[in-house]
Amino acid sequence: MIRLLVALLLLALPALAQPQRDTLTIGITQYPSTLHPNIENMVAKSYTLGFVRRPITAYDADWQLICLLCETIPTLENGLAVRETTPDGKDGLRVTWRLREGLRWGDGTPITTADLRLTYDAGREGTTGIGPAEFFRSAYEFIAEDARSFTLRFDRVTFQFASLGDFAPLPAHLERARWESDPRTYRTRTLYDTEPTNPGLWNGPYRITQVQAGSAITLERNPHWSGAAPAFRRIVLRTVESTPALEAQLLAGQVDMIAGELGLPVEQATALIRRTGQRFRAEYRPGLIYEHLDLNLDVPALADRRVRQALLLALDRGQIVARLFEGRQTVAQTSVNPLDWPHDANVRSYPHDPARAATLLTEAGWTPGPDGIRRNAEGQRLSFELMTTAGNRSREAVQQVIQAQWRQVGVEARIRNEPPRVLFGETLSRRRFQGAALFAWVSAPESVPRSSLHSDEIPRAERNWSGQNYAGFRNAEMDALLEALPQELDREKRRVLWHRLQAIYADELPALPLWFRQDAHLWPAWLEGVRPTGHLNPSSLWVEAWRVR
């Protein structure tokens, strides 16, 4: 009898040692300010909603536009997109999408074009205040062909016509009455924020079952999900804003993985992997976060292209990336990511060359002064402010190195940092910076940088300070390219325009390119199937592929 018990115990031991992995706890560093798909853009919201709702189209991990809720991506060739003339006589497009069969909300209600009609109506109604504003301005008519097919008519021709990433269906059976009762206050009354555990709000593999505002969101399988069943019964998204605390929770086993989209800085993740050996796996995914130095071109010294080129030549970006980021950032030559198809590998580059930088500065009239800092003919020192977001340790470290490397060629950078809210909300947006500002742009694949490079986008009071051309860059050819690019539907012709854009960028240097940031995705060794994308569509959109090894 005793032998039998011992044998049973021995048989049971492996099962006891293998923990039941039906819950996955993910640590993220930000909590979404709203769960409404069409109000505000933030990474925490995109990541969270990736598990519980699906957009109609999205860019996948290979940066290709794919259908998630639709059947086919519309193209001119397949006839789902048709050029036409708008009632105002402008060039326009008529684009049709068809929803996949069997799509349902989490309460079993079918997803139909009535849900998309609500999104369209709410987006077009200005007082509702839901975005994306430009999309709804351009889409001047919505036509429900039947319960699954709908057509949008656009008053402009743009190569991005097939992408509906920001046009997400809203459950009309739950939200239409709320919206219609008072569109102006809909933002504060939407069920997405007042009753987020209502299953009818969600159409992804999971639905939200519990919300602890500011700290955790619990998701459970959606019984009405028509796609492949996800592996985990429950997913908990736990917000830990302090990255040392998040790392501690990972090590203590309170969180299983840290999402790269909202996780640890690369250098912290690398150190963690070095210390913990095989316990975790890390994937460093190069992405579309473009770290650069915006220069205020109204500062006389920086208005000279030779000075800007000298400043870039004086920087040893490869060395900075190697020393501060363990080599895990991609040095940039322009704002176009090497992983993006329009990237031109032959664009002019600026390898570290302090001698050439010194020559250019001398040519521009800046000669070394008695204190080592260069002066012009009027005796003015080549000195300007170098700003970044206060409290961002890695940027502050980079700033120190930049300051030292510029000093070697006789340029003085005076460090002055501000909290992000002041830097972005006031100093940059009102162009009050007097020199250079180190920060990042986040974009989507093949994103036309009109807002940061077109001369119309220079922020000024009469435009309500909108626009992100903080540098004040003005170039007629660049303006023409930025206007022509979105309207060019032929990919090869567009490639030529993109290459010209990059050539101008690399010559003129409206901003000094530094590198494209990589996200550090940390998973336990037993998890597989996570595919980081490196762009704004998060890895959570493909959660049904995540599996226990």
Added chain:
Amino acid sequence: MMRLIASRLAQIAVTAAILSFCAFLLIALMPGDPIDLAIAGDPRLSAEDAARLRALHGLDQPLMARYLAWAGAVLEGRFGHSRLFAQPVAALLWPALLSSLELLGLALLLAAGFGIALGALAALRPRAAPFVQTLALVAQAVPSFWLGILLIILFAVQLGWLPAGGEGGWRYLILPVATLCFANLAAYARHAAAALTQALNEPHIRTARAKGAGERRILLAHALPNAGVPLLTIAALDAGALVSGALITETIFARPGMGKLIYDAVMGNDFNLALLALLVVAIVTMLATLAADLAQRWLDPRLA
């Protein structure tokens, strides 16, 4: 006594009104309103969108009009909506308040208990005084973020006995309470030691000893009540901390309390949330000070 209470309550009401206006003014004058931040975050927002959003949020109104509208709504019990969390402000404030009360209440209670005990030890056993003074010095000098991380590494990561952070049962409270308790211990220990040393040298203590009273009775019945006045002042000041939260500890241990809420609200330009939270903290601090004043008068009638 009733006149005193009435007069102090009136003072509190006036101070709260002035404070709310000052807080409103300061937050409104901070650079970068919500629409500036939205513009910075979404390059596709046009000048017309910015103007429309400003009108939608009421940010196109003059400052005074905005303040009066907010104050009027608060007096009617309408606390508004949080822009940052898309929730009614009251729904956010209560859980955070309860979380902070739980964490800081326990930490301060333990800090006061251990602090007074250490102070008594130093007063009664002069040979132990250097130890108590050193401990108080260390407690005051050690930054709570450092101690917190150290405790997490030891008890959560290395030993795996306790959770590293978050909210749950009593186990989740141990490390943050220990961190805060240690940080607050010093003030109570030093003040208790000084006050009890002074009280134990009073003539009535000598009389009690001469009459044969035991040391425990002397300490608890004769010395402590006399030493209680300065300790009550510290406790009253700490009462404000009970509701203002402990930002650093809450951040390290990932606990959503008042400190974190107020910080996020101010940094995120969430007027409704920041103003109400700051007002609650100010009013509770003032009421606690009033309560401490009344308790001091009760302990020492000469103050009346």
